[in-house]
Amino acid sequence: MAFSFLATFSEVIISQHQSLDPNTCIAFIGGGNMAKAIISGLLKQGHNSANILVCAPSQTTRHDLMNKFNVKVHHDNTAAVAFADVIIVAVKPFVVPVVCEQLSEVMQHDNRKLVISIAAGVKHATLCQKLNNSPKVICAMPNLPTAIGEGLTGLFAGSDTQQNDIALAESVMRAVGETVWLKDENQMSTIVAAAGSSPAYLFLFLEAMEKAAIEQGLPQETATKAVLQSAMGAISMAMNSQHNLASLRQQVTSPKGTTEQAIMAFQDGDLDQLVASAMACAATRAKELSIG
Ligand SMILES: NC(=O)C1=CN([C@@H]2O[C@H](COP(=O)(O)OP(=O)(O)OC[C@H]3O[C@@H](n4cnc5c(N)ncnc54)[C@H](OP(=O)(O)O)[C@@H]3O)[C@@H](O)[C@H]2O)C=CC1
Numbered sequence: 001m002a003f004s005f006l007a008t009f010s011e012v013i014i015s016q017h018q019s020l021d022p023n024t025c026i027a028f029i030g031g032g033n034m035a036k037a038i039i040s041g042l043l044k045q046g047h048n049s050a051n052i053l054v055c056a057p058s059q060t061t062r063h064d065l066m067n068k069f070n071v072k073v074h075h076d077n078t079a080a081v082a083f084a085d086v087i088i089v090a091v092k093p094f095v096v097p098v099v100c101e102q103l104s105e106v107m108q109h110d111n112r113k114l115v116i117s118i119a120a121g122v123k124h125a126t127l128c129q130k131l132n133n134s135p136k137v138i139c140a141m142p143n144l145p146t147a148i149g150e151g152l153t154g155l156f157a158g159s160d161t162q163q164n165d166i167a168l169a170e171s172v173m174r175a176v177g178e179t180v181w182l183k184d185e186n187q188m189s190t191i192v193a194a195a196g197s198s199p200a201y202l203f204l205f206l207e208a209m210e211k212a213a214i215e216q217g218l219p220q221e222t223a224t225k226a227v228l229q230s231a232m233g234a235i236s237m238a239m240n241s242q243h244n245l246a247s248l249r250q251q252v253t254s255p256k257g258t259t260e261q262a263i264m265a266f267q268d269g270d271l272d273q274l275v276a277s278a279m280a281c282a283a284t285r286a287k288e289l290s291i292g
């Protein structure tokens with residue numbers, strides 16, 4: 001019942017999503033790769049840097065963030081509560097319990113803030129419980145391309161999360177890319193494998209192609225350009241095409257031609273099985289990272 005309500009609401013917000021209010025104050029707990037990516041994406045779409053606070057323990061990280069993005073910084077995580085409408089927890093999964101403990105103490109007196117956790121594997125119920133049983137908690141799994149507004153974020157809310165909080169989380173993550181709302185939290189580990197981690201697999205594949213092109217004799221610069229432009233063109237075509245991926249692949253693969261030979265080599269190496277097994281490893285790791 002609760003999930004069908006959420007699914008219906010998610011469909012509504014995906015088709016009629018509201019843009020992020022530029023006055024929304026967003027605090028990040030943690031200022032690493034993913035916080036930086038989301039901040040970059042937010043600033044690129046025009047969010048005011050004065051409305052962003054980052055809490056991180058190292059002074060170097062805080063200085064870097066201040067210099068690079070002109071955002072506010074603080075050493076004390078609890079400063080996020082007074083500052084923000086939305087607190088994004090962007091620390092490694094094993095740091096989440098200590099962060100929740102710090103936030104929950106202050107949030108006993110101010111429980112109006114929405115907390116979005118992007119930590120892989122950390123369960124919604126665990127977060128709610130560690131944050132004074134707050135219903136204002138949403139789990140998110142974004143990816144690095146949020147930095148250029150081309151991210152994909154999987155989102156999961158509890159059955160008692162209010163519509164305005166769901167809409168707020170949607171507006172924040174939609175500002176840096178596309179969103180998908182999950183009806184079943186168990187699907188989050190697959191979103192980790194298919195979206196959170198997947199930019200790295202794609203970079204790995206492109207690195208391998210670049211290396212092979214250089215080994216076949218192309219200068220580095222030409223190899224990089226050939227590989228990246230082809231990837232960008234192929235992905236852009238796939239995103240905008242009426243045809244599915246297999247059909248687009250067939251359009252490149254002339255019978256008895258060059259592509260066919262390469263595809264056969266991939267199939268001989270059982271690429272499908274290799275990818276399935278790599279994605280299963282990522283999903284399994286997401287489950288292992290789940291904290292109690
Ligand atoms: N990287 C990615 O592509 C993605 C990552 N994620 C998730 O995002 C989270 C962060 O990952 P990522 O950005 O890569 O990690 P990083 O290691 O790059 O960043 C972690 C940040 O946490 C900060 N930190 C450590 N301890 C504390 C603390 N007690 N209080 C406040 N901040 C603290 C560190 O601060 P300092 O610099 O001061 O040491 C650092 O800035 C992880 O849970 C990961 O699962 C999700 C999707 C994609």
Ligand SMILES: O=C(O)[C@@H]1CCC=N1
Pocket residue numbers: 120192196197
């Ligand atoms: O590798 C990780 O654990 C994080 C989560 C998804 C992408 N990076």
